Amino acid sequence: MSRFLKLVHLSCFVSLLAACGESTESIAPIGLENVVEPAPTVDNKNTHLFIGTGSVQGVYFPIGGVICRLLNRDKVRHRIRCSLESTGGSVYNLKELRAGNFDLVFAQSDWQFHAYHGTSVFEKDGPNSDLRAVFALEADPIILLVKQDSSVEEFDELAGKTVSFGYTRSLQHRIMDDFLAVKQWSSENFKEVRPMSDSKQLVQLCDGLIDAGLLLSSGLNDYLAELPSDCALRMVSISGHSVDEVIQRHPYYRTGRIPKGMYLNAADDTESFGLGATFVASESTSPKAIYHVVKEVVENFRDFKSLHPSLSELDQHELSNAGISIPLHPGAIRYYKEARLLK
Incomplete structure (x- = not known):
């Protein structure tokens, strides 16, 4: 399962x-x-x-x-x-x-x-x-994570940056592949796409080795519980026309919302899909x-x-x-x- x-x-x-x-x-x-x-x-x-x-x-x-x-x-x-x-x-x-x-x-x-x-x-x-x-x-939406002090406020601002979407065959990576196909993006739009485990994503994100990581919301709470106290992260929404289009193309996807305050003391709701x-x-x-x-x-x-x-x-x-x-x-x-x- x-x-x-x-x-x-x-x-x-x-x-x-x-x-x-x-x-x-x-x-x-x-x-x-x-x-x-x-x-x-x-x-x-x-x-x-x-x-x-x-x-x-x-x-x-x-x-x-x-x-x-x-x-x-x-x-x-x-x-x-x-x-x-x-x-x-x-x-x-x-x-x-x-x-x-x-x-x-x-x-x-x-x-x-x-x-x-x-x-x-x-x-x-x-x-x-x-x-x-x-x-x-x-x-079970995908969740895009960045450092608290990151300049990234929306997905398109990841262009030219080092990111991880999990292992290549992971569920969140496959979802992201469909999203990138709709946007007509590829790995070349990023400085580097590093395949790695969920736990390693958070380690490298906290250490400043990657600019963004991608997890499933269902596993987020367990991983966040292991974050070092000096590592401040926040969530970035994934929404807009490209999400509407990927759901139209793959109707088994749906939008999802993470309410404010549920994770990382977020001040606003986080929108995504999955x-x-x-x-x-x-x-x-x-x-x-x-x-x-x-x-x-x-x-x-x-x-x-x-x-x-x-x-x-x-x-x-x-x-x-x-x-x-x-x-x-x-x-x-x-x-x-x-x-x-x-x-």
């Missing part, structure tokens, strides 16, 4: 749920007995949703647990019950979904695109035209069940967002479109239209 799946411990997740509020409308603390193995019901007409998530230590497993908790608490009313399984990540999830072993799965937005079109690692499998989007989750997380199903998955999945998430949206910092910037109006490059599931469309979240 990619690094945009920021690791959390399940114990922390349970604590977050317990702290969602005192109102009886808040999501109650979740027990694994209500998630992984929901109690069977006597009504054999019930729909049983099986969700493919990610690592138990990752973000998607607890998020899947909350979705199951929301559905299972009202299973007598809507006759839908839910269970989940920890998995190896997006590619595995999408292959198992196609094989009929899952009803819904979490997937990184680019893998969603490739599975639908039968490209990249899905080329041998061919297009999965049955794949449908349910909703978008958090963005990949995101999505929740997808097969078209054959029950429209009624998908309708209720979306309904439960939207109608408990404040509590849902509080589960993890990566969800804090979720916007209801982006659920149906941010980083989604495949058709929406009919059940999701029905709820989004009822809730006026989709025209």
Whole structure:
């Protein structure tokens, strides 16, 4: 699973749920007995949703647990019950979904695109035209870092400077390659582009050996925690026409915002773009069940967002479109239209 799946411990997740509020409308603390193995019901007409998530230590497993908790608490009313399984990540999830072993799965937005079109690692499998989007989750934008006293205020001012975008085959480097292609830039626009690890980028940035480094927002907090106290950095926004164009050319990208104060005591929001997380199903998955999945998430949206910092910037109006490059599931469309979240 990619690094945009920021690791959390399940114990922390349970604590977050317990702290969602005192109102009886808040999501109650979740027990694994209500998630992984929901109690069977006597009504054999019930729909049983099986969700493919990610690592138990990752973000998607607890998020899947909350979705199951929301559905299972009202299973007598809507006759839908839910269970989940920890998995190896997006590619595995999408292959198992196609094989009929899952009803819904979490997937990184680019893998969603490739599975639908039968490209990249899905080329041998061919297009999965049955794949449908349910909703978008958090963005994982690339973050451009410079020294606090740097003169660089926007990306174009990196021309002629020494930079690093991570290892050549790293995710942020591949995202930057797409961005540079749109700008019709190459390595020749810089004094030097040095491939290196994320941790080494910060060391060389602090030592003044490079003028800028590029990390994914999902890993930023861990690396910043290791910064020397005398190394002051700041973030530079990546926005404008070129970002709009790269998203148009590669629709699995989306914009993302780092709120002021979240990192490096930033006085202003930082705008950027990158990949995101999505929740997808097969078209054959029950429209009624998908309708209720979306309904439960939207109608408990404040509590849902509080589960993890990566969800804090979720916007209801982006659920149906941010980083989604495949058709929406009919059940999701029905709820989004009822809730006026989709025209």
